[in-house]
Amino acid sequence: MIDEDFTRGLLEQHTFLTKVSHEDCLCLLCPPEHWVEIAKFLRNEETFELLADLTAIDQGEESEFRFTVVAHYYSRIHHDYLRIKCDCTDSLSPKIPSLSSIFPAADWHERETFDMFGIEFTDHPNLKRILMWDEYPYFPLRKEFPLAGIDTPLPADDVVEVTQASVEPAPMMGGPFVTSGSGPMSNSEPRAKDESWTEEVEKSK
Known part of the structure; x- marks a missing residue:
């Protein structure tokens, strides 16, 4: 497991990182200009050899940084996940460097994030939509x-x-769907506000 000594050493060695409070795993905020650098370091020096997931969050137009890219790394040595977040500084044309040259698994993750959020991953070898067709006008x-x-x-x-x-x-089928920001990820799956369409809540007469 990741302990306090590991966290302290990582923050002392990479002063551009900022610790973010999360309950399920260590989470660090990284500036865009160091996004690739920290990915290489984690893989080569700290045994985080698996990029388990890469996605994004739309914080809303009123936020200082609307789009945040989130990567989850896993270490077989530490037996734990590490979450690295990065704010896109341009909300109108969000972009961030690609990790596909470091982690091949990032290729499709980044394409899906581009497809769903419109975030450009610079230096990606084939950045095109992966779920929707190329001419689809929305994210x-x-x-x-x-x-x-x-x-x-x-x-x-x-x-x-x-x-x-x-x-x-x-059809909404019970939506909108909401999730809890507290507790482990396994307990934060989206749930419908209205579950009357399921068998969990008795349907109204």
């Missing part, structure tokens, strides 16, 4: 995107002709 995980989605025509005329389908808003 579905941004705050302004409605929970029910937006009715959008499919781009392929032949597919539309055969399926008679379009991308339509989905």
Whole structure:
């Protein structure tokens, strides 16, 4: 497990890092200009050889830094996770250096984050959408995107002709969905505010 000595040594050696209070694992905030540097150090010097996840958070337009990229590293030696967060300084055109040359697993994680949030990962070898089609005009995980989605025509005329389908808003099915910011990650999965559509809450007559 990551102990206080490890944390203290890491912060003393890399003074640009800032500790952020989290309950489940050690979390550090890193400036964009040191994002690649700390990833290399963690892999090469501190045995964090697995990039388990990379995603982003939209803090909202009113925030000083709207978009935050989050990476989770895992060490088989420490048997623990380390979370590194990085604020994108430009909220209108968010960007951050790619980690794909250090961790091959970052390739698809970064493409998905680009697809859902519109964050550019500079020096990525093939930064294009991975879930939506290239011409899709929205970023579905941004705050302004409605929970029910937006009715959008499919781009392929032949597919539309055969399926008679379009991308339509989905039923809310108990949404909006909320999550708790406290406790371990295993207990913070999103839950529907209205669960009357499930068997967990008795349906109203």
